[in-house]
């Protein structure tokens with residue numbers, strides 16, 4: 001029962017107390033600002049993470065064009081991280097700080113959440129810099145703005161259906177919860193990548209370091225908010241959580257079409273359509289371990305998990321087994337082929 005929910009106040013205090021030492025805005029601002037390290041011969045994005053990397057239609061693409069595809073894939077990644085910070089994480093943290101939801105009004109929580117807000121703005125900055133450095137490095141005249149992700153579009157579609165402000169606020173909180181608690185699998189995978197430019201893996205390493213703290217903090221924040229929710233609010237929370245989880249694993253290859261189109265690759269429709277039909281690019285689960293812990297602690301697992309890939313142990317194991325090493329975890333968090341989290 002929710003009455004049994006306990007808040008780990010020690011964890012929140014530890015997260016907040018460590019921030020001055022741990023936060024990458026403090027420890028790594030000079031590195032991010034200084035001239036980026038560049039390694040000849042390394043790409044901007046791992047080839048194996050392109051869903052069409054072994055498609056016959058992509059095999060004949062000349063090396064320069066292939067590199068451009070990888071560069072644009074990295075740009076989309078960064079654009080999506082920024083959009084998730086600006087449209088998902090920050091609005092929800094700001095609502096919490098404004099006291100829209102009771103439960104985290106004490107200084108301990110407010111301190112830690114405000115720190116996370118600072119971090120998120122810094123992450124936007126880091127990824128903005130990453131795009132510009134890439135543009136300079138590759139000599140691109142301009143950076144295309146790629147389509148919004150399905151995760152983001154679903155949030156706005158769902159918001160538009162809700163007549164009351166409190167319902168829309170709660171929906172924002174739910175989307176941010178999934179984002180904050182689940183991002184690290186993908187960030188960590190890219191951060192350890194040896195194929196891509198070191199400055200790119202550095203950005204994801206730094207972001208992942210901050211998010212490790214945010215993920216733990218967010219679980220405690222949401223538990224505390226949930227305790228204080230009315231029955232109606234709890235019902236809305238429980239009903240929208242599966243929608244958010246589905247939105248994070250939904251498929252949408254529109255960005256890949258745009259990437260290949262911008263790079264001038266022929267037969268884009270055929271390549272992308274084949275990927276959409278290919279079961280190994282199917283509705284892949286992401287790593288929802290943090291969410292699983294949260295919903296178990298809130299005692300709402302059964303209401304949330306049904307039909308959600310990633311929360312059903314059998315489905316998750318089967319999906320991973322079909323994928324080669326490394327790709328599994330990455331694709332788990334791609335959903336539409338790109339990570340989309342803050």
Ligand SMILES: [Fe+2]
Nearest residue numbers: 180211214342
């Ligand atoms: Fe975060």
Ligand SMILES: [Fe+2]
Nearest residue numbers: 085120123342
């Ligand atoms: Fe972030």
